[in-house]
Amino acid sequence: MNITSVIRSAAVAVTAALAMGFLAPAAVADPPQYRRLVGVGSDTTQDVLGALGSVVADPDGVPHSLLIGSYDATGSLSIKTRPVGCQIPRPNGSHAGIDALRNDIASGTHCVDFARSSVGPEGIVETRSTRLTFIPFAKDAVTVAVRSNSALNDGVGFTAEELRDIYTCALTTRGGVALTPLLPQPGSGTRSFFLRRIGVTEPQIGSCVDGTVQEHDGTALDTGGDIAPYSVAQYIAQTGGVVADRHGVTVLSRLEGVAPRVSGRLNTLFPFTRDVYNVVRTAELTGGPTPDPDLISAFVGPTSTVCAQAGLIQVYGFATLGSACGSTL
Template sequence: MNVKSHAKVGAAFGVAALGLGILAAPASADPNPITDYRQLAGVGSDTTQYVMNGLGDVITNANGKVVASWNATPTDPTVTTITTKNPTTSPGCTFNRPNGSSNGIVALNNDITAGTHCVDFARSSRGPVDFTTSDLTFVPYAKDGVSYATDLGSTVPTNLTKAQLASIYTNCTYTNASGTSVTVAPLLPQTGSGTRTFWLSAIGVSESQVGSCVTQGVQEHDGTAITAGNQLMPYSIAQWIAQGKGFADVENRRGESRLRSINSTTPTTGSGTALALNTAFDAGFLRDVYNVVPTARLADAVIADTFVGSASKVCSNGSTINSYGFGTVANCGATTLTGER
């Protein structure tokens, strides 16, 4: 496989030009300060890092702020480790930062094995892929969708079908309306990304079927990786919306990317500050997102109060969830979905 990495470039994409306006930022990238050791520490998904930071700043109990959510990638790339709990009282909670849903879930599983409670939950933009045990509970709390993004002046069509996307990610070509085979350059997120797993499943392509022509290892939801007119990449709709809202601590990585339609359905509705996930987007490309907790700890008072049930503190903050581009879900806080990873 052709694995490339793309350095982030500071592509300016003016918020004012989009008419989105500047919003007050309720969130921080990682707990701020990083020594703000809260009651529950979470790691994992890039897709949901910003919304969980936002929820972390509004969810409190008698002991203060509850949720400390550590981003998938660091602001300073030279700092590769995180310390999730107070080292004085919880030694051993310094480890490499997990990047992506799968890596966050691995970190949670490792913590369960060690019994340290250095990681209390994992952020995940996909459901379980291993149902051999019920060690982990995937608690849904929001709705997202994934479409493909291209540059503003792209040569890639602004609407593609599922079949065309499957062809693109297997052999880097699609057949247009005239019956002509067109070559494009698809990008695919890093291994461990929940969006990668979801996207390939949504278009009906297995990992073994991904073409050697596909550029892999791109950090998910980083539109600045699109540097040519024939490139495209999967992108969380909620992430794309949130990145353009002007939150001071949400990194705008969209570059000049635009979300495109699938099967003739647009991924968003509204405009400006009212831009939102189109819940009528092709159902095969909509997904629930989850906070994953150890099943054995569901009765833990803080975990239950924070995540479990429709009256939980996460589910009671629908306005915060919506402000980051996500839709709400009827089964928020349900504990019926279990698995190993």
């Protein structure tokens, strides 16, 4: 049996086990061994990349039989990614992961190979020496979560205009409830995506907003007026028992009258959808001065070993991209 068949068979087994509840979510998703491709960054995609890391084989088995080592956004203050050296501060969020990759390129240490990102290349500043390519592998959506026992859970949801007013503190009450808007921590891709879609810049965030909450952690919503952006894929995975459940008693709200889920799956027609990415050095892609065959085979093109795991990606709440998966255009 060739490597591709082994990988696909393992993915099918893991997907079935997760879907049937035979596998419990791991408490810590940092890889227990050093791997050839090291990834850091986004909280949104940390779990699905951890799962992919458990089934994508390393073609030459060096330094391990598995290829991808994806380190969580939260946990210990630092991570060690290689046997020698490579102890770095743990990047928490998409922007922090991209910064870690840039720093690695600048220093030439090769401690980090890719950054997980839930935000695209819009607004990312590049230099000639740190050119990056954003490679999409799945689709997510972002809505807002509220507590199920709050009057904000009215079945109607919100409009983008209302959310803009809430996060600039122009709207401070709704239905007699005093609003307490929350935002993910600085460096979060979900934070920057959400603010861009509701038309609010960082300087426009109102003083009523708590902007220090770890993203996709529903337990942080502890009063009836709390409202926070939430990844639909993360919510599906959390409430489905696939990953550690952080949703608390939150529910996802409609946006512009559209439900974020259809038959339990992510609604790809939801107003706030986004691709999620693995970000790599452009120089290491085909045609670059230092192409990396392992990185290319893992991430590039719809037949890459990551894109081939469509079933596993869906188990973690994301929608698949079809032929657009792995695009480097």
